[in-house]
Amino acid sequence: xxxxxxxxxxxxxxxxxxxxxxxxxxxxxxxxxxxxxxxxxxxxxxxxxxxxxxxxxxxxxxxxxxxxxxxxxxxxxxxxxxxxxxxxxxxxxxxxxxxxxxxxxxxxxxxxxxxxxxxxxxxxxxxxxxxxxxxxxxxxxxxxxxxxxxxxxxxxxxxxxxxxxxxxxxxxxxxxxxxxxxxxxxxxxxxxxxxxxxxxxxxxxxxxxxxxxxxxxxxxxxxxxxxxxxxxxxxxxxxxxxxxxxxxxxxxxxxxxxxxxxxxxxxxxxxxxxxxxxxxxxxxxxxxxxxxxxxxxxxxxxxxxx
Numbered sequence: 001x002x003x004x005x006x007x008x009x010x011x012x013x014x015x016x017x018x019x020x021x022x023x024x025x026x027x028x029x030x031x032x033x034x035x036x037x038x039x040x041x042x043x044x045x046x047x048x049x050x051x052x053x054x055x056x057x058x059x060x061x062x063x064x065x066x067x068x069x070x071x072x073x074x075x076x077x078x079x080x081x082x083x084x085x086x087x088x089x090x091x092x093x094x095x096x097x098x099x100x101x102x103x104x105x106x107x108x109x110x111x112x113x114x115x116x117x118x119x120x121x122x123x124x125x126x127x128x129x130x131x132x133x134x135x136x137x138x139x140x141x142x143x144x145x146x147x148x149x150x151x152x153x154x155x156x157x158x159x160x161x162x163x164x165x166x167x168x169x170x171x172x173x174x175x176x177x178x179x180x181x182x183x184x185x186x187x188x189x190x191x192x193x194x195x196x197x198x199x200x201x202x203x204x205x206x207x208x209x210x211x212x213x214x215x216x217x218x219x220x221x222x223x224x225x226x227x228x229x230x231x232x233x234x235x236x237x238x239x240x241x242x243x244x245x246x247x248x249x250x251x252x253x254x255x256x257x258x259x260x261x262x263x264x265x266x267x268x269x270x271x272x273x274x275x276x277x278x279x280x281x282x283x284x285x286x287x288x289x290x291x292x293x294x295x296x297x298x299x300x301x302x303x304x305x306x
Contacts, residue, residue, distance in 0.1 A: 035106070037107070040056065050087075053088075054090075057092055059124075061092055066096060068098040070129055071093065071128065071129050071130070073111065080129070081120070083150055083151060083154055084150065085195070089109075091108055094111075094127075097114050118130075119131075134169075136166055139152060140166075141178075143207065153202075154195065166188070167185050170182060187202035196243045197241050200230070201214075208231065215228070228240055235304060237280050238280070241283075282304070
């Protein structure tokens with residue numbers, strides 16, 4: 001269900017008797033209070049994920065957002081459909097040109113500055129969103145690089161943002177966020193095919209690995225072509241993000257069983273390992289990527305020196 005299809009029950013849409021009825025239904029557990037004066041069905045709320053809940057809160061506060069403001073930062077990223085790793089904020093983020101400093105309210109974080117909605121002008125629940133470029137740079141200068149890179153790389157992957165325009169918009173010199181944002185930029189590549197590959201890319205940048213070739217193809221004598229996530233030619237190393245999806249997603253499996261997918265992957269890896277130029281194949285999972293020390297240890301297990 002789209003968050004736009006979820007019915008919001010507002011006390012302001014009812015007379016005094018209707019508003020009291022909403023309060024009674026909330027006390028009985030039939031409704032959940034999203035923000036003051038706004039409720040949703042309790043069963044619907046329980047079925048929502050963290051992203052959907054955040055966007056429902058954004059819809060709930062939208063009528064109170066000033067005309068000088070736009071949804072921004074993580075809220076804009078989620079409205080654009082960008083993937084995020086880690087926890088999701090309870091408060092909605094806006095950037096407001098009428099605000100002189102960052103303000104933390106019950107359900108809203110209001111950032112000072114020109115919201116820069118750009119063209120075309122995107123909206124969510126009737127409220128403008130900061131432009132794709134502005135949203136990307138806001139994330140890059142404020143978030144931990146891994147979180148920002150996974151989100152921004154999605155925009156690069158779907159063609160709504162180029163690396164060149166992103167880099168040109170980043171702060172320079174000693175300004176806040178300049179170092180972390182350029183770490184994010186170093187990990188971006190339109191050839192990354194999933195958030196997992198984006199996550200692997202930024203973690204390898206943070207570890208100081210050289211830049212790999214994404215989606216490199218190895219051609220075998222029998223005509224077989226194997227495409228890998230990352231190829232480090234100087235290290236003779238292939239890195240393949242090993243996500244659960246390739247063994248469980250029916251669309252990816254294409255009629256095969258999980259066991260068949262595992263077997264075919266083993267045959268493919270054996271074929272790659274047989275190539276003279278390949279010294280090792282490293283397969284990080286989400287578990288490795290969530291902790292840089294784990295990922296570093298995985299590379300050391302494969303005797304990779306960098």
